[in-house]
Amino acid sequence: MGMDLFPLANPRRVALEALASVLTPPPPIDLPAWAEHNIEFGSESPFPGPFSLDRFPFFRRILEVLSPDHPAPFVVLRKSAQIGGTVLAQTAIAAVLELVPCHMLYVHPNAGNAKKWLRRKFRPMVKGTRLNAAMRPEGARVGHSSMAWERIDEAGSLQCAAAESPNDLSMASYPYQVQDDISKWPQDNGAGDPLTQADSRTSSFLKFGGKIFRASTPLVSPGCRITDAWKEGTRESYHVACPHCAGLQPLTWENMVAATTDGADPHFTCLHCGCTMEERHLPLMIDPKRGARWVAENPAAASYCVSFDLWAAYTAIKGWRDLWRAWERAKGDPRAEQVFYNDWLGLPFLVVGAAPEWEALRDRAEETGLQRGVIPPRHPILTQGVDCQEDRTEVQVTAWGPQFRRYVVDYVVIDSPITDAEGQRRLTEQLNRAYHDVWGNPRATDMMAVDANAYTNDVHAWHRKLKSGRVILVRGRGGDNVPPLERVKWERSAAGKVVKSSRRWYNVGVSGLKASLYAALRKADPLDLGYVGFAKGLGDALFEGLTAEVRKEVRRNGVIAWQWILPPGKRNEALDTANYCYAAAFKMGVFVRSDPAWEELIAERDIEAVQGQADLFGGAADAAPMAKPTARTLTKHTRSLADRLA
Template sequence: MTAHFVQVANAERIAADVLAEVMTPPPPVDYLRWAEDNIVFTQRESPLPGPYNRDLFFYFDEILRALSPDDPCRVVSVHKSAQLGGTVLANIFTGGSLAMDPGDFLYVHPTENNAQRWSKMKLVPMLKGTTALARLFPMKARDGSDSVLYKERIDGKGAIQISGANSPASLSQVTMKRQVQDDLAKWEMNNAGDPETQADSRSQAHEFAKILKVSTPLVDPGCRITKNFEDGSQEKLWLPCPHCGHPQTLEWENFLANLDEEKPENSHFSCPECGGVIEEHHRPAMFRAARELEKQGIEAWRAENAKAKRFHRSFHLWSAYSLLQSFERIARSWINARGDPASEQTFFNDVVGRAYKTLGEAPPWEALRDRAAQSPYPRKTIPVGFPLVTVGVDCQGDRIEYQVVAWGRDYRRAVVDYGVFPGHISSKECWAFLDALVKQEFVNGYGRRIGIDMLGIDGNAWTEDVWGWAKRHLASKVIMLRGVGSESAPLLARVKKERSRSGKLLSYSKRFYNFATSVLKMGLYRNLVKDDPLERGYIALPRGLDDEYFKQLTAETRRAKRLKTGFIAYEWVKDPAQANEGLDTHLQAEAAAIKLGIRVMPDAAWDKYEADRERPPAAQQYDLEDLMAPGLPDLPPPPPKPKPAAPAPIATRRIVRTIRRTQ
């Protein structure tokens, strides 16, 4: 007989191994050391490829310490500028946690689309390119342990779930020891309520949970990351002066006071103690000096609300601290943005790392009416300095309302006309009226007749009827529009490919655009209060408009609304008794102007439009036979000689001359 031997595991040995693994204290969770040992940037990821450099990201040292189990705080908020390394910080926290102290990890983005994009473009490259993670996440499983939104360690000891704040289902029935709430300012209410509250509750069962909230701010009041910063310890980075050693924070107001508009490359900070000039080349030395002071027990990060440090540490960072951002670029960004509310918002959010303060109240309509009564130009005419013309059209159940707006350099605009036509957009009469409106011409300050460059029509209601009319005109002349209330929405973006119930791609998708109504309203109300015709963003108003127009233009106000969850949301509201089509049509005309390119139009293009349209009409020509014929009509007087070109900006000086001449 053949003997068969069966190898039997030693049960006592297995039990001893398991007990030893359970009883052995885990290694310390040191995110700083883990980053230095594991994070390597490629040329695609960073302008400075190579291993993680603490000298480059000195400002992250204390934030990573706050995220470690050694710090008692539960929540860490980072209120920051864009492109400051927030993704790097979140990746270190995510990857280091999964490698050093495995457990379930939640990573939440504003939407599921954002979540999928981050998983494919950021997470997967990190898992593949980091040796410590590649062996833990081979990403070859076919049993559901590896998908775009869920990845589990090969030993089953931990996993990462990637979710979207717009999906309440992905934020339910899970318990997470650690989580990242990314781009928090862009989170919006979902159909189950407040997503931030939902995400916070996922870690409620863990006494020593860590929640990282990181975002560039948006609009205040109502900005989530700004509220978190103010609720937390409010820590800012203090750096010693390179001249006298006096510790100070780098503040935007200090930089603005030393911003050289003629030579932005000379912009700098100044020390409040000794008055010494602080230039960008001083920053590395200031970082090293701050690190040396930390070794002596002098904190670089100082809290303005120290009592919150035990539970919630919050940090503020902006571009001036980043070695990847030059002072000259900061200065030029402000010079380019100043005077245009939408651009100013982007600047304060992305560069200064501050929420943009809104004007929630509309300006008094009476003040606008009184200013219009003193206007140098009448309704239905175009003043000098505004060579482009757009129209906004709003469709109501029993009427069509429209507004004509002319545009000039530096985001200045002039209201030309406002009107109402009875009927529904599906009627032939309305189509005939709109056809005529597209061909309408208006006389400008030089006596020339100027046609409409682009018309934007509301396509949110009665979409098929609107499309039936719009498709009869060129896409370069007529576009369809739909307002989007999100304060993080782009000013103008083509709608996603829309399909009918049968799945057929709708043809109007190619010329249907969403526009950011909330952002444009905030900008409009800031610009309406400007009374200097030369100021960037100034809005000129004509004589002859009814009071109702000004009431409609200022019909909405941004108000706080307390939800059942206790969260306060902000939305634009109007008096139910007051119509607001004057506001809607103005924003639609502005959206059409954005599509036309006024926000990015170079000076050469403005020069061309002004040369073509801002000059007297040509004299009428007669044949020799006409001159010899009896009954010759009186010849028109010769046109006035064109005024010599003024120094740049040309349109600005023409406006001044016209106003003075007509007053």
């Protein structure tokens, strides 16, 4: 009875309550506050001085979810180039190393990028914070590699790694990881998918406060890593407040394109009141005090992956006029448009995985083209692309004009291989062959690009004997991140030694060029930017080969990748030679030539006949019969642009 009147206390509860009364929980890990108090940019920054979230208020939420306190294990930022993604990553790294030190991994696409980031980004930033006294390169006292930094008290460290190296992505585990520029990571680094390998270094921590931050500009879709990761998350966009009515809305490229008429300054139109939103309004528009905020399209994913989309129009780093000028320069060339979409809009470039029906292209050529071998007006630059096969050599001849337009003039099959003297002699004749324009003026080839991948020694020997500045040697390289044309710096000699490459030996990014060509082939109006025209009489084989490949999802060794595939029984030499024609044109500066420079060259080369201008789409055949191959010496007016610039 007495026990009922005086119940005993739970001793464990009493002890815990007593402990709680004297202990204060640690404060939350506030990355935004740490950044504003510790990060200061030097004179190398466009905004020198202390880090300010007033200038970039949209960074606050990104830093908040990058905190180890936030429950989401994955954070994704799909972005334009050069808008602060790296600053966010290195700020989070530095803050965690000081506030809650742990072992951290920062993965770059390749070792060169990792070393450059340490030297140019991380070290200068550390010098401006309290971490300068607390951190040192790992092994600095014994001269080891500085790809890793550690706290002097060994409580935490930062290891840089390259996605291209399986060894970098093995052995150790890391609670916190940054995956930088993942769209540029290789699909397979020799041991499988590097993204899967990198994730495994942190996977055991993800249920207990671990964090993986993925940030990148996109590339092409389908198959864009950062876009696929972004779609899995909350898909948040920053909604700005209209400077006139305060209505909230995201800034979209479609809005700017629709609102900006020719000659006007680029701007947006408010979706609520219809008023103009100009760049000078941007500080008001992005101000959280006026309601600007991140809005999630898929909020249900917040506990797993928070994903953000941020492009150049939101920041003062890149002006809207510069953005619009970049679009005006890129418009019409699918390859240039891809770079614009990726670097300025922060969007993947949608790749058309198949060309139009070849019969439609052939019929269009027969209806509208000039006679085979005749160069149309306003196409003053002539290039040739050469593909070397075991028993023959195939050559495509293309004329180039302003606004990225091209015209396939001829397709030649030399029935002798490059490996014998006859094949080399006939290829030299083809290089020196004079084609004619609609007025009968002879034209020389400005640049020829010859495939030297399969028969490297023979092609190089022919090129050395030729001694011509009008020829470059090329080899195709796959991958969506390969530029259209880049020098081969090193090659292997016949003796097996690695030696410095010829100055006229180039890699060609064929994957991107195929996507560009297939997009251009769909343009039906000759006045469209990037239109591809064809002479009549080129034959079915050219059009079948030009459209032969398709882009498909492929699984190899457990890795899923998007690749261009040649179906069984198809031939693709016409597609390869088209890519090499593009490479030769790229070498000639076709895609960066100004309008005045084009008009000057057109005026110089389009010399009309006395009887007047020929009809572009008919009747021109009689004015300029197709020239026979000849090695004659060209006159002053017919010398190639490459020779004249040499």
